Amino acid sequence: MASITIKDIAKMCGVGVTTVSRAINNHPDISEETKTMIMKVIKENHYVPNNSARNLKRSVSKTIAVLIKGITNPFFNPMIQVFERETQRRKYSFILQRVDEKQDEIEVAIELEKEKRLKGIVFLGGYFSHSKEKLDQLTVPFVLSTIGMAEEFDLNDYSSVSVDDVKESYKIVDYLCNEGHRKIAIITAPMDDVSIGKLRYEGYRKALKHHGIEFNERLVRCMREDIDSYSMENGYEVTKELLQSGEEFTAIYAVSDSLAIGACKAIFESGRRVPEDYSVVGFDGLDISFYYNPSITTIKQPTEEIAQETIKILFDLIDKKITHAHKTFPGELVIRNSTKRLN
Amino acid sequence: MASITIKDIAKMCGVGVTTVSRAINNHPDISEETKTMIMKVIKENHYVPNNSARNLKRSVSKTIAVLIKGITNPFFNPMIQVFERETQRRKYSFILQRVDEKQDEIEVAIELEKEKRLKGIVFLGGYFSHSKEKLDQLTVPFVLSTIGMAEEFDLNDYSSVSVDDVKESYKIVDYLCNEGHRKIAIITAPMDDVSIGKLRYEGYRKALKHHGIEFNERLVRCMREDIDSYSMENGYEVTKELLQSGEEFTAIYAVSDSLAIGACKAIFESGRRVPEDYSVVGFDGLDISFYYNPSITTIKQPTEEIAQETIKILFDLIDKKITHAHKTFPGELVIRNSTKRLN
DNA sequence: TTGTACGCGTTATCAT
């Protein structure tokens, strides 16, 4: 079942392999008639060039890769669409590469860069805590998009696009406080986690402090590690525990919309209502936060703009127009029906 | 910035390339000490083998690919996890390849098969209407999982795993009828669409007929083509139109949970309630159908089992234990709070 | 146990 190669085609056409290659790749130096003749034979024999061989030989290729940690996260959906459209518009091709939770995204990137002769890379999601040494192994430009960064990084070493998680987080907790809430529970990432969860937790602390609300450790609930992080199920389980603990509170801040939905479900099951008994807020602005009942008050991230800017920066990097860039987008506090003002 | 190759490593170590290759690939014929020495040099110089070269040279490789049409569909999430686990367990590696809505999945598969020397392929989602001739270009085993098939296919030409969409669809509409509903609207795929939408529509028609309910064309609503198919937004927009049309009905059957949620939202916005004013049912059994308020009555597909069986069949195919297989799983009618009995 | 040399399928270089 040996696969048919370019040589076979060349023989069948009675031409050299070079000519066949020219036909395939739309090279100029070939007559129209031999080209159509060759293409015909190719079609008839279902010849498909071997990509490994092409990539091996090619020195450059107009392709970029987007590495996603947590590809099942609906948050990325609208971004993927933008990446697709924008790369196409620039006549680039686009590889979407899933990165496993346990995998090291940089290692994957390094490998992929060599394999596919990438022109640029976008990292999406996850947390970033890699040594500069490791980053330096990437020889092509890259952009970190919607990624929580460890602070000790030198801003000159990379590019990034995201919202200011601390600030936006502050914003929504501040809103809750202004609505009269003082006992606000939070569902966030475990404390040893260097992630957006941590940043959003920081915003929570700041807002409480600003409003002179005493911090209550028992209102801080961390996602369970044995369940998908940031998932509805996680929010559900954690909230059930919170409810059963008997600790008093009037509002829950879940650091993602999915968690918030899980929280609502737990509240409903306990016979209570949202927002009459408890206010619930989320973060991200997923579609479902609008469709849920009640619709969820949240911080909406401008995902399309973020993706757009990510691509723009990446191509500016590729075209050497810049050496690095950092862009922060504001989130939008979307007030909906999952929160109510306390008397 | 020329990348470092296996030759460079060989030179630096003062050995031949073969030895380096052996060290990398854990070959037996190499002394422990030279191996560790070589690995050390590799680490120090951040050498990463070029995958294109490897794939080109290798005649076989223990890897399978899963091609997903509509990777943003949360329905696939739990399946992906199973694929990952099961392939790992069998010491295979696993490539998740997104297929664009407009792309031809078979073409992608053919290319990928050559490029990566695949051992097998799983097709996930979408509709399947490819000629046998095209299918024959695939030289490795493949399984169609949760895919709506055109009926004219010879069952001997392929393998498949899924639920019986017509039957399950019948089941849920039958349930609605038994609850006293007779004016049941349906939100489904456009009629020219050869997909699960069509199959589920068939089940709807059968159930109505069985219950002696006259078919009302105006209660058949098709998804809009300018919006993501099977999305919440689509269900939302279509239901708004339905509501505004003034056509009377007591229940909506949306052929996917996402559509159902959009339908609920539209109902809420019109000032009506679910299930008091309208019953709503979905299909698939997504997590969100449980977490939504009200929780959605739906047909739950056994996604884990489907994925499990898909992999099992694929490996049986690879091991030549079988030549083809078809497995149909029953769906589960999950009755929740979005439906009520009519007096 | 180790090294040399060839070939995987393609594209680029350089003739013709």
Next chain:
DNA sequence: ATGATAACGCGTACAA
């Protein structure tokens, strides 16, 4: 306009 041939980086007979 076309063709022969040398890489691309790696794995593997085969020889040592």
